[in-house]
Amino acid sequence: MFMNLQGPWDPLFGRLPMLLDLQYNNPWIMFAFALVVLGGGTVVAALTYYKLWGWLWRDWLTTVDHKKIGIMYIIIGLVMLFRGFFEAAMIRTHQAMAVGPDSPGILGAAHGYLTPFHISEIFTVHGTLMILLAVTPILVGFMNLIVPLQIGARDMAYPFLNAVGLWLTAMAAGLCMVSLFVGSFSHAGWVGLTPLTELDHSPGVGVDYWIWILQISSIASTVGAVNLIATMLKMRAPGMSLMRMPIFSWTAMGTNIIALTSFPLLTVAIALLTLDRYVGTHFFTADGGGNFMMYTNLFWLWGHPEVYFVVLPAFGFISEIIPTFSEKPLFNHTSMIFATMMIAGVSWLVWLHHFFIMGSGPQVNTFFSIATMLVGIPTGVKVFNWAFTMFRGRVRLETPMLWALGSVLLLIGGGMTGMMLAIPAINYVSHNSVFVVAHFHNMFLIIAFAIFGAVTYWWPKAFGFYLDEKLGKIFFWLFWGGSVFVFVPMYALGFLGMTRRLDYIAHPSWWPLLMLEVVGIALYAASVAAFVLQVYVSIRDREKNRVRTSDAWETSRSLEWATHCPPPFYNFGATPIVHSNDEWAWRREHRLTTLKPENYSDTHMPKNTAVPIVLGFFVGLFSIAAVWRVWWVMGLCVIGMIATLIFRAFQKDVDYVIPADEMEAMEREKLDQIDHRAQDSAQQTGEMGEPEIDGHAHG
Amino acid sequence: MAHHQSSPIDHPEIQSASTLQYVSAFVLGLALMIVSCIITLGGGLSQSSTLTWIGILALIAVVGQLYLLFKLDLSKTMIWHTVSAVLTIPLVFISIVVTMWMFQYLEMRVMVGGS
Numbered sequence: 001m002f003m004n005l006q007g008p009w010d011p012l013f014g015r016l017p018m019l020l021d022l023q024y025n026n027p028w029i030m031f032a033f034a035l036v037v038l039g040g041g042t043v044v045a046a047l048t049y050y051k052l053w054g055w056l057w058r059d060w061l062t063t064v065d066h067k068k069i070g071i072m073y074i075i076i077g078l079v080m081l082f083r084g085f086f087e088a089a090m091i092r093t094h095q096a097m098a099v100g101p102d103s104p105g106i107l108g109a110a111h112g113y114l115t116p117f118h119i120s121e122i123f124t125v126h127g128t129l130m131i132l133l134a135v136t137p138i139l140v141g142f143m144n145l146i147v148p149l150q151i152g153a154r155d156m157a158y159p160f161l162n163a164v165g166l167w168l169t170a171m172a173a174g175l176c177m178v179s180l181f182v183g184s185f186s187h188a189g190w191v192g193l194t195p196l197t198e199l200d201h202s203p204g205v206g207v208d209y210w211i212w213i214l215q216i217s218s219i220a221s222t223v224g225a226v227n228l229i230a231t232m233l234k235m236r237a238p239g240m241s242l243m244r245m246p247i248f249s250w251t252a253m254g255t256n257i258i259a260l261t262s263f264p265l266l267t268v269a270i271a272l273l274t275l276d277r278y279v280g281t282h283f284f285t286a287d288g289g290g291n292f293m294m295y296t297n298l299f300w301l302w303g304h305p306e307v308y309f310v311v312l313p314a315f316g317f318i319s320e321i322i323p324t325f326s327e328k329p330l331f332n333h334t335s336m337i338f339a340t341m342m343i344a345g346v347s348w349l350v351w352l353h354h355f356f357i358m359g360s361g362p363q364v365n366t367f368f369s370i371a372t373m374l375v376g377i378p379t380g381v382k383v384f385n386w387a388f389t390m391f392r393g394r395v396r397l398e399t400p401m402l403w404a405l406g407s408v409l410l411l412i413g414g415g416m417t418g419m420m421l422a423i424p425a426i427n428y429v430s431h432n433s434v435f436v437v438a439h440f441h442n443m444f445l446i447i448a449f450a451i452f453g454a455v456t457y458w459w460p461k462a463f464g465f466y467l468d469e470k471l472g473k474i475f476f477w478l479f480w481g482g483s484v485f486v487f488v489p490m491y492a493l494g495f496l497g498m499t500r501r502l503d504y505i506a507h508p509s510w511w512p513l514l515m516l517e518v519v520g521i522a523l524y525a526a527s528v529a530a531f532v533l534q535v536y537v538s539i540r541d542r543e544k545n546r547v548r549t550s551d552a553w554e555t556s557r558s559l560e561w562a563t564h565c566p567p568p569f570y571n572f573g574a575t576p577i578v579h580s581n582d583e584w585a586w587r588r589e590h591r592l593t594t595l596k597p598e599n600y601s602d603t604h605m606p607k608n609t610a611v612p613i614v615l616g617f618f619v620g621l622f623s624i625a626a627v628w629r630v631w632w633v634m635g636l637c638v639i640g641m642i643a644t645l646i647f648r649a650f651q652k653d654v655d656y657v658i659p660a661d662e663m664e665a666m667e668r669e670k671l672d673q674i675d676h677r678a679q680d681s682a683q684q685t686g687e688m689g690e691p692e693i694d695g696h697a698h699g
Numbered sequence: 700m701a702h703h704q705s706s707p708i709d710h711p712e713i714q715s716a717s718t719l720q721y722v723s724a725f726v727l728g729l730a731l732m733i734v735s736c737i738i739t740l741g742g743g744l745s746q747s748s749t750l751t752w753i754g755i756l757a758l759i760a761v762v763g764q765l766y767l768l769f770k771l772d773l774s775k776t777m778i779w780h781t782v783s784a785v786l787t788i789p790l791v792f793i794s795i796v797v798t799m800w801m802f803q804y805l806e807m808r809v810m811v812g813g814s
């Protein structure tokens with residue numbers, strides 16, 4: 001219907017009959033399938049064996065608690081990161097194998113072990129999922145988890161919307177997993193090069209999978225941004241003026257303003273492409289009046305703000321970790337806020353540096369080149385602020401600090417190469433080379449390092465016990481080694497002229513560098529193992545590694561450390577009053593670290609609801625039906641979504657109140673537990689003497 | 700924080716609804732549309748001044764609708780909505796005007812014959 005489709009289509013099953021004549025098969029897909037079935041099967045079996053389905057449904061799948069939603073976001077992200085890592089390993093090993101005309105070819109490939117189409121699918125899905133389904137959900141998860149705690153709110157402004165965002169993201173991730181086994185994926189790069197993504201040039205279902213993954217996750221990010229911005233503007237604890245808001249929350253603000261203003265652009269660009277592919281319009285076609293450069297323009301109008309969307313929260317992590325482990329306040333909180341907002345603003349003015357070579361000429365290129373370099377100013381401010389924070393500080397090299405320092409070091413390499421690429425004359429020779437690939441991986445590694453720092457840093461807050469230090473350090477050094485071995489040779493290969501996205505390397509002299517990259521990948525693999533082991537060991541020994549007080553690192557500074565580890569579902573026993581932009585440090589200084597407020601009051605809480613997951617189900621099914629063009633299922637799903645929302649609109653029983661005395665009872669129990677644990681190092685409740693760290697922490 | 704289960708009707712945004720403003724928004728929209736129709740169909744003006752005038756009328760229509768229909772003013776309820784609307788102006792400028800500027804150069808330099 002609508003379009004001239006290649007291959008079969010029927011009204012009942014859409015394009016699904018295409019699956020009957022299998023085009024291409026590969027043992028790797030069987031391996032991945034086995035892995036997914038094994039992993040998923042183990043989880044399902046464990047849930048059934050321990051009779052946990054009810055718990056899962058009640059406590060997690062229908063929750064609107066921002067902390068649980070945040071944790072689920074992070075889990076989705078980490079699982080996708082794990083899958084993305086496999087693809088990276090495949091690309092690296094394939095390229096190292098497919099060097100020169102005499103290189104062997106197996107599994108249907110002339111060289112290496114992946115056919116050109118298959119490796120195109122792999123680098124496309126790798127980029128798409130790493131950016132939109134791994135890094136973005138992890139960062140959104142952290143913002144969900146930490147921001148309400150940092151600003152002293154009981155939950156997000158719109159808890160229901162929050163759960164909707166989570167389930168949309170989960171559906172996008174699910175769609176990505178389905179595409180691995182059913183049909184194919186796009187081969188047109190994560191940016192979706194037009195007109196290659198048009199139906200004439202990509203007649204399969206791959207591009208459609210890519211389209212719907214982008215579309216769903218972009219809508220999820222938009223609603224998440226609305227929610228976080230409203231939360232920060234409207235739900236700060238009394239006394240917390242905007243300028244007193246902790247720096248991570250400020251980066252979340254910058255990031256979400258970027259998201260709110262730029263993701264709708266992606267939605268529109270992808271919607272236009274969808275119209276091209278589904279109803280035959282000519283927005284981005286090469287003929288028929290289309291303009292495929294306009295797609296590139298629209299994509300990067302979103303795409304560059306998106307890269308700052310992912311880097312700002314990472315800067316926020318670093319800015320929280322460094323003061324804690326330097327035992328000093330962040331140097332110049334105010335300038336950090338302005339630098340953050342400046343980066344967010346500039347992010348809108350630079351998109352054309354992704355297509356300098358398109359040919360719009362010196363005037364345009366100069367404008368965008370200068371605009372791009374401007375971002376170095378606020379970024380420089382940040383780096384100096386971090387350095388001055390450490391200067392004359394009492395620096396402790398615990399694992400979170402290692403990750404943060406690694407991140408700042410990487411910023412030098414990534415930022416410098418960015419500046420080089422921002423010079424059009426250099427860009428003309430390096431565009432589309434692996435130099436660019438090394439640049440942006442360098443940048444994303446900053447984010448990855450900051451993320452692992454944040455995981456270690458806030459893990460005791462979220463779960464009440466520490467991650468194992470020793471394995472954490474091993475993980476860090478392996479990951480660092482992997483990064484150096486993969487990306488230093490990649491920079492070199494870029495200078496040697498190696499273009500990106502190659503399935504065959506014609507230049508045998510590049511082989512040694514490619515082999516070094518494989519060594520790096522091996523180190524990465526070992527680091528993944530260390531991380532899994534670290535989490536396992538830490539969970540196993542959790543009793544031994546319990547956090548004793550609310551302040552897991554003893555020198556933390558912001559408000560999230562002023563409640564229990566893990567925080568109860570209502571976050572704070574009583575709404576905290578804020579006196580300083582380093583509230584917890586201020587309280588420590590003034591010996592006010594007691595978690596016992598003067599009095600408790602009734603607290604208004606949202607109730608769990610199954611509506612978001614049901615909505616997610618309809619969206620997920622809709623997108624699969626859309627990929628396979630089964631119109632009637634799409635129609636039913638739209639009706640289902642509308643009906644679900646109408647149902648929600650009439651749901652009256654959506655909240656409840658925790659009475660003050662009940663709150664007091666719950667809090668007393670928790671405080672008793674702390675007293676219990678803190679017997680030998682009495683410091684938490686304040687009723688047991690002065691805090692022991694008081695002496696050297698100063699504001 | 701503790702504002703409880705309030706009826707949606709009590710929300711300040713809804714409380715500010717006013718028939719007079721809605722009707723005037725409608726009338727304003729209609730009137731501006733008719734005027735621009737007359738200008739365009741009348742053909743008395745040159746192409747560029749027609750475009751200018753339609754542009755001005757459209758701008759008035761947009762501002763009028765934002766104020767009368769969406770109630771974007773500086774009251775405590777609406778201030779953040781107004782701020783967001785104002786902040787989109789530079790973004791619209793950047794994304795549309797700079798794009799046009801860029802495509803104009805591009806066309807001049809890469810299309811056959813230029814334009």
Ligand code: HEM
Nearest residue numbers: 307311353354372415418419421422431432436440443444
């Ligand atoms: C903030 C973190 C950053 C991230 C996450 C990031 C990410 C990226 C990505 C993903 C690409 C390539 C996209 C593609 O073609 O597939 C890219 C290219 C580029 N980046 Fe960055 N980048 C960052 C910072 C910077 C900075 C600070 C600069 C310059 C000051 C910069 C300048 C460039 C330029 C000029 C290109 C285009 C290269 C080309 O395609 O020829 N980037 N970046």
Ligand SMILES: [Cu+2]
Nearest residue numbers: 304307353354
């Ligand atoms: Cu960019």
